[in-house]
Amino acid sequence: MSEKRSGEDGILDLIAKYFPNRHPHMLLGRGDDCALMTVPQAAALGNSALFAVTSDIFAENAHFRTSYFTASDIGHKALAVNISDLASNGAKPCAFSFNLTLTERQDHAWLEECFQSMADLANRYDMVLCGGDLTKVPLTRTKEKTQEGLDPLTLGGLNIGITAWGTYEHGGVPLMRHRAYAKNLAAEKNAGRSVQADRPVQAGACMREGDILFRIGEIGLARLGLFLLEETQDKAKCAEKYPHAVNAHLRPSPLVREGLLLSRFAKEFPLFVMDISDGLMRDIPRLLARQGLVFADEKAFGADIVLTEDTLSSEVREYCGKNGLDPCLFAYKGGEDYGLAGVCAKEGFPALQAFCKKHAVEHFHALGAVTNGAVTFNRQIAEEAGFDHFQ
């Protein structure tokens, strides 16, 4: 890598400098929604010997505020964002561990409420809690209110770090963001490592110009929820007029069923899929990157993205209409949508549309075609890069 990248990418580059991203038991390493691990001598078991692994942090004042998230909302969303990464890999959620950094503000009743909703979500997917760690940190105290006018005691604080595991159903294939997997297999083989290339995964598949981008799920709703809640700090008041937006922000529903369906479809036509966590504006270029960490030298694909108002939720349209905002741009920036974005070969796209219709997949929409140029949005080249914690 010649140039130092900034923001989150720069930190990931530094991690790559110190930690190798290959191992005989790792079929797909860092750089995707999940890593794919396998157990030794398990080739005969095929995909059932694969595990998807993913981690996400959920931190106070970066991801949520206790002023408008209840303990129940926090427990739900901390796990939901992890399950979303499994869903985007076509994996069936299986287990999780969670590391909890508490402050003096979470009492016994608070913990009960948080654990109840996390357990409800875990039970929905038959996930077992297989470990974790607990600690408590003192709150950072300031003399004055924060810039946003918040209580001086709210700085620092509560943090939930979750790692989740998923497995692959019989006949389902892991859904990757890009052709990294195929290339990693080739690289491992060239390096003389033992890899099981005969597995029914998407080895050899690669994205091409003319392939079709699609999304599943609402976009922009969670961002609207964030805007409203940040402005008023009042959940009940926001929910009166914008109930779906508030719910999308506080209690997202990971698209597990949809991910499993896509993983079945991918047996016929290769698909490249990721979850939309930072918003389409940020995440589409990631989906189109010809692999981040291992083969960073390759030029990314582009795409001509077209979003039309009729595919957006009425709450986003109403809010943007009232506030003089372009609803399509608002939804394209999004953030914390936790829908799925994918790429399908052009010749497979009609079959994908029919498949999603047959299985009553809601909010399935084509987004445009993959190109060898830049990423354009409604005919314009994006001026911003989208959400990044570090920029």
Ligand SMILES: Nc1ncnc2c1ncn2[C@@H]1O[C@H](COP(=O)(O)OP(=O)(O)OP(=O)(O)O)[C@@H](O)[C@H]1O
């Ligand atoms: N501290 C870290 N150590 C090792 N790998 C990391 C670390 N942070 C991120 N990564 C890896 O970098 C890749 C990109 O991270 P990122 O958080 O953007 O992915 P993600 O989990 O899909 O994002 P999101 O949480 O928004 O869904 C992932 O493969 C992730 O495992």
Ligand SMILES: Cc1ncc(C[n+]2csc(CCOP(=O)(O)O)c2C)c(N)n1
């Ligand atoms: C207080 C507060 N400030 C900002 C945001 C917005 N935000 C936080 S994380 C994220 C993207 C996904 O996270 P990650 O990339 O960590 O998975 C976005 C859009 C928020 N929710 N709350």
Ligand SMILES: [Mg+2]
């Ligand atoms: Mg993800």
